[in-house]
Amino acid sequence: MTSVDLLIVGAGPAGMAAAVQARRFGLDVLVVDDQPAPGGQIWRSVETVAAAPRGKILGQAYQAGKPLADAFRASGVRYQPGTQLWQIEPGFRAFVTRDRQASTIEARSVILATGAQERPVPFAGWTLPGVLTVGAAQILLKSSGQIPEKPVWIAGSGPLPLLYLVQLLRAGGKIAGYLDTTPPGRRRAALPHLAKALGAAGDLIKGLAWMGMLRKARVPIVRHVADIEAIGSERIESLMYRTRTGQEKTVPADVLLVHEGVIPSIHGALALGCAVAWRDDQDCYAPVLDPWGESSQAGIFVAGDGAGIAGAQAASLRGELAALRVAVTLGRASEQAAAEAAKPIRRKLDRQLALRPFLDALFKPRPEIFAPSDATIVCRCEEVTAGDIRAMADVGRPGPNQVKAFTRAGMGPCQGRQCGYTVTQILAAAEGRTAQEVGFYRIRPPLKPVTLGELASLDRREKVS
Amino acid sequence: MFRKLHEPEGAITVYVDGIAASAEPGESIAAVLLRAAPHWSRTTPVTQSKRAPYCMMGVCFECLAIVDGIASVQTCLTLVRDGMRIERQHGKRSLSA
Amino acid sequence: MSRSAFDTAVIGGGLHGLSAALHLARAGRRVVLVEQNWVGRHASGATAAGVRTLGRDLAEVPISLESMEMWHRIEAIVGDHCGFHSYGQLRVAEFTAHLPSLEKRLETMHQQGYGHEEIIDRAELLKLVPAIAPHCVGALIARRDGAADPHRALRAFRRSCEGAGVVIHEGCGVTAIDRRGSDWHIRAGEQEITVPVIVNAAGAWAARLAALVGDDIPLGLKASMMIVTERLAPLLKPVVSVVGRSLSFKQSDQGTLVIGGGLQGRADIDAQKSAVDFTELAKGARAATDLFPSVKDVRITRSWAGIEAKTKDLLPVIGPSPNASGVFHAFGFSGHGFQLVPVVGSIIADLVVSGKTQRHISPFSAERLMTTRAAA
Numbered sequence: 001m002t003s004v005d006l007l008i009v010g011a012g013p014a015g016m017a018a019a020v021q022a023r024r025f026g027l028d029v030l031v032v033d034d035q036p037a038p039g040g041q042i043w044r045s046v047e048t049v050a051a052a053p054r055g056k057i058l059g060q061a062y063q064a065g066k067p068l069a070d071a072f073r074a075s076g077v078r079y080q081p082g083t084q085l086w087q088i089e090p091g092f093r094a095f096v097t098r099d100r101q102a103s104t105i106e107a108r109s110v111i112l113a114t115g116a117q118e119r120p121v122p123f124a125g126w127t128l129p130g131v132l133t134v135g136a137a138q139i140l141l142k143s144s145g146q147i148p149e150k151p152v153w154i155a156g157s158g159p160l161p162l163l164y165l166v167q168l169l170r171a172g173g174k175i176a177g178y179l180d181t182t183p184p185g186r187r188r189a190a191l192p193h194l195a196k197a198l199g200a201a202g203d204l205i206k207g208l209a210w211m212g213m214l215r216k217a218r219v220p221i222v223r224h225v226a227d228i229e230a231i232g233s234e235r236i237e238s239l240m241y242r243t244r245t246g247q248e249k250t251v252p253a254d255v256l257l258v259h260e261g262v263i264p265s266i267h268g269a270l271a272l273g274c275a276v277a278w279r280d281d282q283d284c285y286a287p288v289l290d291p292w293g294e295s296s297q298a299g300i301f302v303a304g305d306g307a308g309i310a311g312a313q314a315a316s317l318r319g320e321l322a323a324l325r326v327a328v329t330l331g332r333a334s335e336q337a338a339a340e341a342a343k344p345i346r347r348k349l350d351r352q353l354a355l356r357p358f359l360d361a362l363f364k365p366r367p368e369i370f371a372p373s374d375a376t377i378v379c380r381c382e383e384v385t386a387g388d389i390r391a392m393a394d395v396g397r398p399g400p401n402q403v404k405a406f407t408r409a410g411m412g413p414c415q416g417r418q419c420g421y422t423v424t425q426i427l428a429a430a431e432g433r434t435a436q437e438v439g440f441y442r443i444r445p446p447l448k449p450v451t452l453g454e455l456a457s458l459d460r461r462e463k464v465s
Numbered sequence: 466m467f468r469k470l471h472e473p474e475g476a477i478t479v480y481v482d483g484i485a486a487s488a489e490p491g492e493s494i495a496a497v498l499l500r501a502a503p504h505w506s507r508t509t510p511v512t513q514s515k516r517a518p519y520c521m522m523g524v525c526f527e528c529l530a531i532v533d534g535i536a537s538v539q540t541c542l543t544l545v546r547d548g549m550r551i552e553r554q555h556g557k558r559s560l561s562a
Numbered sequence: 563m564s565r566s567a568f569d570t571a572v573i574g575g576g577l578h579g580l581s582a583a584l585h586l587a588r589a590g591r592r593v594v595l596v597e598q599n600w601v602g603r604h605a606s607g608a609t610a611a612g613v614r615t616l617g618r619d620l621a622e623v624p625i626s627l628e629s630m631e632m633w634h635r636i637e638a639i640v641g642d643h644c645g646f647h648s649y650g651q652l653r654v655a656e657f658t659a660h661l662p663s664l665e666k667r668l669e670t671m672h673q674q675g676y677g678h679e680e681i682i683d684r685a686e687l688l689k690l691v692p693a694i695a696p697h698c699v700g701a702l703i704a705r706r707d708g709a710a711d712p713h714r715a716l717r718a719f720r721r722s723c724e725g726a727g728v729v730i731h732e733g734c735g736v737t738a739i740d741r742r743g744s745d746w747h748i749r750a751g752e753q754e755i756t757v758p759v760i761v762n763a764a765g766a767w768a769a770r771l772a773a774l775v776g777d778d779i780p781l782g783l784k785a786s787m788m789i790v791t792e793r794l795a796p797l798l799k800p801v802v803s804v805v806g807r808s809l810s811f812k813q814s815d816q817g818t819l820v821i822g823g824g825l826q827g828r829a830d831i832d833a834q835k836s837a838v839d840f841t842e843l844a845k846g847a848r849a850a851t852d853l854f855p856s857v858k859d860v861r862i863t864r865s866w867a868g869i870e871a872k873t874k875d876l877l878p879v880i881g882p883s884p885n886a887s888g889v890f891h892a893f894g895f896s897g898h899g900f901q902l903v904p905v906v907g908s909i910i911a912d913l914v915v916s917g918k919t920q921r922h923i924s925p926f927s928a929e930r931l932m933t934t935r936a937a938a
Contacts, residue, residue, distance in 0.1 A: 034523050036491075036544050041522055048491065054470070082542070087840050095840055100535075104841075117524045127527075129505045129517030130466060136521035139541075140467060144489070144496035149468045171470055234515050235466075235504060255466060265524075273835075380519075381526060383511040395720070396732055402600060405607055405713040408816070413526040413537070413792055413863050444864040445838055449526075449537070449792065452821075453858035455840065455847035510793040510817060537792055537861050557817045559795040560693070560856040 007107035012040015014304025015113035018319035086446035125230025292325035370425035381412020581907025598735030608868025645711025768893035827867030
């Protein structure tokens, strides 16, 4: 049993910044992370790659993660990479597995800095080998220096596909085309938020520059794509896309990358009983937090994109704020000192957050994502289709948990991380309710699939005889 | 399906279903699987359909494979080691395997 | 809603409430069922769904055996097989020191004239359950026992109820019950129901319900924990428990291992929530891996704790209210009520319709708990 002042879950921007801040107050901090090295998804492998040729391909925003990773390493934090956290019980007692060994950690405070995941986008054929997320491809570029072998199709909306396309161009990759699924009218919808976003003009200019690069490289771009389908028997062989004007085309495809924005990872917060609220602006749930990031469960904080999507810089700032508050609650800093220290952080955070309404409006997910065809698999693990879910809406007004029990959707190893929102949205549509009313799966531990043997090893009882 | 941009530094050898594959220290098994034909990691327990790494960040569980005899390993979260034996996982996990 | 639309209200949408409602409706009653949350939200949706006569308290054996016959023709009763398989249930002795308790049990059963339990030796045990650890020495077996699929059973019972005319209101927690002449007036969410007969099948909340009609029945809580694993190729067919440890171990039709055995998590009856205690659950994992060494590396995908009521003597309460005429209780199954679902519904229908039943239910009277009340 390890005992610490503060347990931080996740070593991305928020987790690292929180750790560095907490160490300034002399807190005994342990950071556990799934990944083998610090950086989170945004700065995957940044310690080794930032200075390598690949660092240039990935760009400055990527390389900017290196100093924080260095500060994190130098902070005196206890750091356990390759560690899966699978449960936190009140008190707090955390259960983790590392190198096939389970152990427990007692912590006085917890900061969940588990980041985001890409929004699941069910469409016909999305389970075929060769269909990956854009984020996955970018992780492959960061951590393994690899790119699609043949010309790649990219379909989706948001800044990430543009960034990845640019990185791919720099890396000498071949692009079959970009199927931009952003519906018409989004720019107009976003415009009212532009003035406020100009505080972070650098990011906006970057986005425009990416578009310029794609045009210059003559990347084929198809706009207003409404539907895609991956076709193949054992892997993707071709893809069909249809635009909103009805233009339909089937083209050969070796790899298709998809992306429709990112959503907070809320499984940890949900499992801990932290209150969440629906965010219409981001079409997802996010934990209910006070200005320091403390959740409805005292002593449990959420920082970073897990608190609502706001990007890496905001994540670091939220991590610092959470750590400040933890220092106060553990008696290592005065309320006044923390409030003072928080001022410049909040100013920077406000500037970052000002950009979001513009981006959220510009890249609001297209409605088709939430209404897949009956034949489309929704739950990848248990292979439950949208039609199976809709068929359940005929008895009573079931919520996600009843549908889960009856169809097994959400019962597989991913624990509903790929189907949760789709099930919620399908039921909302079928029952004439809002997604907020329908709710989300109850998250049943373990958060990660610990083995029976690992759990058994925590039983300290003498051998039975 | 995927290719590396560079010659691996300090290349090591892993075995995918018994076939030697070159790998680079620090990369995930899933990255190797996406370079090694046939490019899939498992078949599903429900309909035996083929699946390959999808999210690369530990949230989709499509990249499960048998690693050094241990089944249902998330290969996107597991780094390669020299001599590692990786087997594609077929359908429902079998304990006698 | 017309107040005379119903003559019977069942409170509680678990399997016992559904079974009572079904049998009552088929006996000609006009039944409304109210459920505070949704059908099968707590114990019935959280059960391991063992269909077990093996090792039951002698008082329960007669109704349990009758219920087992009903399970064997469950499709005729609710129009679906409910995922019921009869591959037997076994109580394993790991060591020779555990055999005498099984032998004593068998002797008792024989003395009472029951022949449904047998002892098997190590060789037969290994034949029936090849995956079991070779150190195990024998087992007590009930061959006609088995297990079902709780969610499938819930849907089947619900559909049968609705087909028989039962009206189900979900999201309607009972807040008040008052006398109106010879009737009871129930307020449940938006529903106001006036009926002469109430069936209290409110599970963990049944004592509160009973108190509303003047019965003070002390009731404890259980929050039995369950583990479900990833899907595996076929490993075993019977349901296995073991002497001296909290373990119930079976494989579902889907291939998942379903591991329970009564280890207790935490329950919060007011919040209607329960939580898993992994330090405690580790004992179950330990027992599972000791008994089935090959499952050591199998991954757990879910665990949970269900909330239900427990009586002092672990026997249910089945029968009329001592203090409130027209009220009938069916609760307190103490962690082993699933198998009894078909027969208890039938007993309640007997009691309501004819005021009596052929079944021997005196051990399940509410009075036994009320007169010998002890601190919980």
